[in-house]
Amino acid sequence: MKHKSLFISFQSLLLLWLFSFSLNAANDIKGVRIWPSPDNTRVVFDLAEKPEYSYFFLKKPDRLVIDLKNTKANYSFDRVNIKSDLIKRIRYSKPEYKHSQRVVFDLKLPLQAGIFALAPVDNYGNRLVVDLSDSNESDSIKETKKDVSETDKRNxxxxxxxxxxxxxxxxxxxxxxxxxxxxxxxxxxxxxxxxxxxxxxxxxxxxxxxxxxxxxxxxxxxxxxxxxxxxxxxxxxxxxxxxxxxxxxxxxxxxxxxxxxxxxxxxxxxxxxxxxAEIIKDTIxxxxxxxxxxxxxxxxxxxxxxxxxxxxxxxxxxxxxxxxxxxxxxxxxxxxxxxxxxxxxxxxxxxxxxxxxxxxxxxxxxxxxxxxxxxxxxxxxxNPPDGTLYASIYNKKDHVVERGESLSVIARRYSVSITQLKNENKLKNDRLFVGQTLKIPSS
CATH class of the missing domain: 3.40.630.40 (Zn-dependent exopeptidases)
Known part of the structure; x- marks a missing residue:
């Protein structure tokens, strides 16, 4: 009975040790990739395991702080090529928790962040994705003004x-x-x-x-x-x-x-x-x-x-x-x-x-x-849209029949009915010949 008790105690200690080891087992940052776009910047951390993380923002100066639990600081951010108008640099800072790492983004201005983990798919392993965007829309995403010519016709x-x-x-x-x-x-x-x-x-x-x-x-x-x-x-x-x-x-x-x-x-x-997948705000x-x-x-x-x-x-x-x-x-x-x-x-x-x-x-x-x-x-x-420069150039009232064209094809092209075409041109039947000029009625 005593040996059995000692065996159970040994099993308990072994399980406790294995549990403790699993808690302290560190995740690895395998790589960091940055994808800048005109309106936001995406930073992707390639990780050995599924990430456990939390994050918050700091001001004066503007920073994004991400805490990665059970993660080693074995990756050098100096090798990361930052080509972003939003990020100054990425660095480590003193972690708040044991066996964790604190990653700091020094930002060039106040930003918003969407942060989420992605499971392995195809050639990609576990990833932590950080999408940074300016709360004030950039010039490239602002509503484009109409292109206006001297005749006030848009492109x-x-x-x-x-x-x-x-x-x-x-x-x-x-x-x-x-x-x-x-x-x-x-x-x-x-x-x-x-x-x-x-x-x-x-x-x-x-x-x-x-x-x-x-x-x-x-x-x-x-x-x-x-x-x-x-x-x-x-x-x-x-x-x-x-x-x-x-x-x-x-x-x-x-x-x-x-x-x-x-x-x-x-x-x-x-x-x-x-x-x-993003939800289109406009659908609301x-x-x-x-x-x-x-x-x-x-x-x-x-x-x-x-x-x-x-x-x-x-x-x-x-x-x-x-x-x-x-x-x-x-x-x-x-x-x-x-x-x-x-x-x-x-x-x-x-x-x-x-x-x-x-x-x-x-x-x-x-x-x-x-x-x-x-x-x-x-x-x-x-088919030039109304009010466009193209309409003023190509919206002709006459059409010269080309090889292979029929009344139905021409009617569909100008958004009119076959009856309208026949009445406008006083046609008694549907027969056309190459080179014939047809007047196009108002649609």
Whole structure:
């Protein structure tokens, strides 16, 4: 009985020692990465284990203090390259608790912080994410003033969204090429080409290598008063065989193709890589809008998206193979803004070795960008919004019939009915001939 008692005591001591050891087992900071953007800075701590943390702000001077429990001070912040307009430096300070570390952010101005832990996913381990933002909106996020010409006509504004970025690399090609790099390069080229056209003004939603939640991309486009949002991506699949580009618009139902379902899953996966999904503040107010108004706005967005998608497919197939010959539909967050026509363009399959190589070539990127630019110009020359400089230039009252055009095609282009067209031109039947001039009635 005595030996049994001693054995139980030994077991208790062993369990107590193991419990004490687990309490004192230290987490490790494996690395620190900083992603500055025009409106905020994201700092990511790569950790060996799930972090236990607390934080608070101090003033005079402005600081953010994070206490990491059970963590060693074995990482040197001197190696961190800080390229942020918000942070002076990151350093250690005397910890409040035993077996913990205090990390201090010396800030350049008073900031707000969103701090959260992320579980391992793909090539990423445990992470602690610190999102710092200025409570006073920066110039780049402030509402853009209308671009006004001498005739007081505004430009058509196009938001170009380079897919993925920062923590979220997007799809990764066989050679290790990141989708976020390709999309940014092509988006820059599209933006430059559009800005050379009188009456058009293009902005990039993402102006560097940083993460933006898919929902917030529409918010940024709205603050720029965008007439159109184009989201540029490079497709991927579970096998290397699929190839070719595709054009996607919003479906209010789930995607009905395997590729479409894969793209939807990829968007959800991107949110896991980039961080906790953000809630659009505007939705608090939007829910009070009349349902009829939202339905009308969504109808306009979908009609515009479809017509422009057809033109995009037509232009893209001149310069690259198309995986799908018609616009496709899927339920994707970046396309769901009810008031901004939005289109997602897959420029090719980065998972296909041959297309991965092509997507890195400057000449091929230029061809893709030129095709997309031409499609946008052609569409808005036919359908210029009222009050725009484009409308004053291209809103002609006459139309010269081209090869392959029918009354229904021309009527849809100018948003009039076939009956209106026939009455205006005193047509007795639907027959047209190339070179015929038609008068376009007021829509």
């Amino acid at each position: 058509i504004i196009i938001a170009i969204d380079a897919g993925h970025g920062g923590e979220d690399p997007g799809s990764i090609g066989p050679s290790g090429l990141y989708e976020k790099k390709v999309t940014y390069q092509i988006s820059q080229k599209i933006t430059d080409m559009l800005n050379k056209e009188v009456g058009l003004k293009a902005y990039m939603v993402r102006t560097g290598d940083y993460y933006i939640d898919v929902n917030k991309r529409s918010v940024i486009a709205r603050k720029k008063k965008a007439d159109l949002l184009l989201s540029i991506h490079a497709d991927a699949f579970t096998s290397p065989q699929p190839s070719g580009g595709s054009v996607w618009m919003l479906s209010l139902k789930r995607a009905n193709t395997e590729i479409g379902r894969w793209i939807e899953q990829k968007e959800q996966h991107s949110q896991l890589l980039g961080g906790a 107010n939007e829910k009070y809008l009349a349902k009829a108004l939202l339905d009308m706005s969504m109808d306009h967005s979908i009609v515009t998206s479809y017509d422009l998608s057809k033109e995009l497919v037509y232009q893209l197939k001149k310069v690259t193979k198309m995986h799908k010959k018609e616009p496709q539909t899927a339920s994707l967050g970046v396309l769901k803004s009810p008031d901004i026509p939005s289109i997602l363009i897959e420029t090719g399959f980065i998972s296909n070795p041959r297309e991965e190589r092509k997507l890195t070539q400057r000449d091929h990127q230029n061809k893709l960008a030129r095709a997309i630019t031409t499609a946008v110009k052609n569409y808005y020359r036919r």
